[in-house]
Amino acid sequence: MKTRDLTDLALRNLREAILRNALTTLGVAVGVASLVAMLSLGVGLQELASKRLSQSGLFDTVIVTPKNNLRGMGGPARREAEADSEKPPRALDEEARHEIEKLPNVIEVYPQVRFFTEVRFHSKPFATVVAGMPESSKNSGSFDGIEGNFFSSPTADEAILQIEFAKELSSDTRSLVGQDLALRYAERQALPASSDDAATNSSDPAAGGGGFSVVPKELHLKIVGIVETEPAQGFGGYGNARLLIPLRTASTLRAAQVNDLRDIVRDSSASKITYPNLSVRAKSPSLVEPLELAIKSMGFSAFSLLDASKSLRTFFSVFDLLLGIFGSLALAVATLGIVNTLVMAILERRREIGVLKALGAADSDVRQLFFVEAGVMGFLGGIFGVLFGWLIGRALTFGTNVYLKRQNLNPIELSSVPWWLILSAIAFAILVSLAAGLYPASRAAQLNPVDALRYE
Amino acid sequence: MPNSQPAIQLDRLSRHYTMGETSVRAVDNVSLRVASNEFLALLGSSGSGKSTLLNLIAGLDRPSSGSIIAYGTNIATLSSLALARYRSNTIGMIFQSFHLLPRMTLEENVELPLRLAEVDYADRSARVREALERVRLTHRFGHRPTELSGGEQQRVAIARAIVNRPKILLADEPTGNLDSATGESILNLLCELQRTLGTTIIMVTHERPLAERFADRLAIMGDGKLLSTSAAVKEQVQ
Numbered sequence: 001m002k003t004r005d006l007t008d009l010a011l012r013n014l015r016e017a018i019l020r021n022a023l024t025t026l027g028v029a030v031g032v033a034s035l036v037a038m039l040s041l042g043v044g045l046q047e048l049a050s051k052r053l054s055q056s057g058l059f060d061t062v063i064v065t066p067k068n069n070l071r072g073m074g075g076p077a078r079r080e081a082e083a084d085s086e087k088p089p090r091a092l093d094e095e096a097r098h099e100i101e102k103l104p105n106v107i108e109v110y111p112q113v114r115f116f117t118e119v120r121f122h123s124k125p126f127a128t129v130v131a132g133m134p135e136s137s138k139n140s141g142s143f144d145g146i147e148g149n150f151f152s153s154p155t156a157d158e159a160i161l162q163i164e165f166a167k168e169l170s171s172d173t174r175s176l177v178g179q180d181l182a183l184r185y186a187e188r189q190a191l192p193a194s195s196d197d198a199a200t201n202s203s204d205p206a207a208g209g210g211g212f213s214v215v216p217k218e219l220h221l222k223i224v225g226i227v228e229t230e231p232a233q234g235f236g237g238y239g240n241a242r243l244l245i246p247l248r249t250a251s252t253l254r255a256a257q258v259n260d261l262r263d264i265v266r267d268s269s270a271s272k273i274t275y276p277n278l279s280v281r282a283k284s285p286s287l288v289e290p291l292e293l294a295i296k297s298m299g300f301s302a303f304s305l306l307d308a309s310k311s312l313r314t315f316f317s318v319f320d321l322l323l324g325i326f327g328s329l330a331l332a333v334a335t336l337g338i339v340n341t342l343v344m345a346i347l348e349r350r351r352e353i354g355v356l357k358a359l360g361a362a363d364s365d366v367r368q369l370f371f372v373e374a375g376v377m378g379f380l381g382g383i384f385g386v387l388f389g390w391l392i393g394r395a396l397t398f399g400t401n402v403y404l405k406r407q408n409l410n411p412i413e414l415s416s417v418p419w420w421l422i423l424s425a426i427a428f429a430i431l432v433s434l435a436a437g438l439y440p441a442s443r444a445a446q447l448n449p450v451d452a453l454r455y456e
Numbered sequence: 457m458p459n460s461q462p463a464i465q466l467d468r469l470s471r472h473y474t475m476g477e478t479s480v481r482a483v484d485n486v487s488l489r490v491a492s493n494e495f496l497a498l499l500g501s502s503g504s505g506k507s508t509l510l511n512l513i514a515g516l517d518r519p520s521s522g523s524i525i526a527y528g529t530n531i532a533t534l535s536s537l538a539l540a541r542y543r544s545n546t547i548g549m550i551f552q553s554f555h556l557l558p559r560m561t562l563e564e565n566v567e568l569p570l571r572l573a574e575v576d577y578a579d580r581s582a583r584v585r586e587a588l589e590r591v592r593l594t595h596r597f598g599h600r601p602t603e604l605s606g607g608e609q610q611r612v613a614i615a616r617a618i619v620n621r622p623k624i625l626l627a628d629e630p631t632g633n634l635d636s637a638t639g640e641s642i643l644n645l646l647c648e649l650q651r652t653l654g655t656t657i658i659m660v661t662h663e664r665p666l667a668e669r670f671a672d673r674l675a676i677m678g679d680g681k682l683l684s685t686s687a688a689v690k691e692q693v694q
Contacts, residue, residue, distance in 0.1 A: 005571040016559055355555045358516060360544025360572040362537050449516045453555065
């Protein structure tokens with residue numbers, strides 16, 4: 001039979017016992033809905049966790065340091081190793097930065113600017129860590145739910161406060177937005193011998209050949225926002241920064257940083273402008289590993305929290321699998337409904353099957369007819385199931401957000417129904433329905449036409 | 457008059473059933489030749505094996521032994537799929553209880569064999585109309601079988617049987633559910649089809665007078681055996 005005729009006859013048959021077939025389809029829909037709701041929850045939670053992790057910058061960032069400058073590992077053994085190496089370690093300079101920027105899957109490369117300093121607000125001193133935030137962090141999710149705004153420009157003299165720090169400044173944190181504070185910091189000024197070099201570089205290298213002097217400076221910043229989370233911006237430094245300023249603004253300050261003295265002592269190739277370290281952001285955590293290897297092959301030390309990201313992915317794979325299995329239980333029950341409906345249909349349409357065979361229908365025609373009926377029930381059940389599953393996910397998200405709002409927390413997307421989930425849920429429903437139709441279809445195909453025609 | 461070209465040749469055809477420990481010989485060693493364009497009536501009492509024989513010729517059942525040569529092909533050896541094609545292309549069937557599909561209109565019922573034979577969509581409408589014209593039912597095109605009388609339903613069944621232009625028409629008690637006048641009109645219609653389309657007709661009946669009036673030849677069965685064949689006295693009656 002032609003496909004059009006087959007489909008037409010199958011739809012007729014389905015319409016004939018509309019109530020029973022609709023109930024069977026509803027059973028499939030409920031099964032698919034439970035599967036979709038479970039998996040959408042798994043996907044949603046995974047996205048939520050990934051988002052939070054990417055906000056923290058922990059898993060998509062590689063910290064690059066020169067080989068002779070591995071933070072915290074400058075013990076005697078290390079120095080011996082360096083002494084053994086015939087090749088001088090490569091400097092982390094502007095050229096290296098451009099080279100790293102050209103590597104595949106690199107979003108951006110920026111130096112970490114982070115220093116401990118004093119802030120004056122209404123003439124009272126407060127100690128805190130200041131960090132320069134790259135412009136890209138605006139869209140990374142780190143500033144979701146910000147009170148106020150992100151920096152108006154990458155070079156603005158503006159500050160965003162972390163909520164805990166804001167609370168130290170004022171009990172009414174909202175009123176802080178728009179006010180000024182004074183940032184007092186120690187500016188490095190290169191000694192006359194290499195002052196030219198230092199002046200041409202705005203992004204703070206670790207000083208010139210002869211060392212540097214430190215001069216106290218003050219910068220007035222306008223508070224533009226208050227943020228709940230602590231955008232960690234990599235994992236260097238000492239503790240999370242609580243006062244955030246634009247990275248380029250931070251760079252121009254040439255504020256003395258914690259490693260400066262050590263770098264000066266170690267670095268003898270003084271004439272070059274070098275960075276103490278660079279943060280390299282990859283497009284996704286899964287791309288960090290090849291990126292780290294590529295950077296290492298360039299002659300630098302690279303460090304990332306790769307293993308934690310891997311075990312997180314493993315955890316979610318297992319989590320999704322379990323949710324999928326639980327979600328599939330309802331669908332398994334629904335398939336029994338399909339088997340039951342089609343077996344009933346064989347009994348009811350026994351004579352009709354006999355007539356079809358007498359008129360020239362082959363066994364395969366009858367089999368296909370039942371298959372199409374099962375497939376249509378699966379397809380419709382799949383579509384409605386995805387819709388119901390999505391609605392359940394929305395309801396769960398809504399309920400959770402109502403609760404979170406009462407707790408004064410930011411709303412979250414608890415469930416997520418991506419395209420692959422929609423398509424695979426429908427495909428799975430059809431597949432399962434066809435499998436359920438296997439037995440009834442072959443039973444119908446094997447009916448003896450003489451017996452079937454005699455059946456009243 | 458029937459020509460000498462055989463439509464069906466049965467050679468020592470048997471169909472045995474096993475019921476518990478006893479073997480039932482529904483058709484027992486039957487040899488019969490049906491000429492092309494012949495109208496043969498199979499007569500016999502209930503359980504004589506005439507319907508079983510008809511089902512064997514229709515390819516709905518398979519013989520235990522012997523051969524059924526239909527237009528040169530032994531259908532006893534055909535595969536299930538080839539047998540379905542044979543039923544679709546060579547055979548048209550009419551039943552005592554019509555076996556129309558109640559949820560379909562007349563047009564759709566008649567179209568059904570064309571769907572199974574995968575006839576082009578463009579040709580279907582004309583062929584359905586032609587078949588319904590032959591049974592004089594074009595005015596009931598969109599009706600459902602339940603809206604028709606018994607005679608009309610049987611005419612629809614005949615239209616359905618001839619729509620695919622089969623060479624052989626098999627009728628299993630076509631007048632069994634009809635009053636005598638309607639039964640006669642149905643047999644008149646079958647004769648007309650035999651005459652105009654050149655169809656070979658094998659009809660199972662136990663109404664001997666009707667068979668004698670309309671068939672070319674009578675074959676009498678009893679206990680699964682072919683007891684006798686004789687030319688009908690059609691001319692004398694007419």
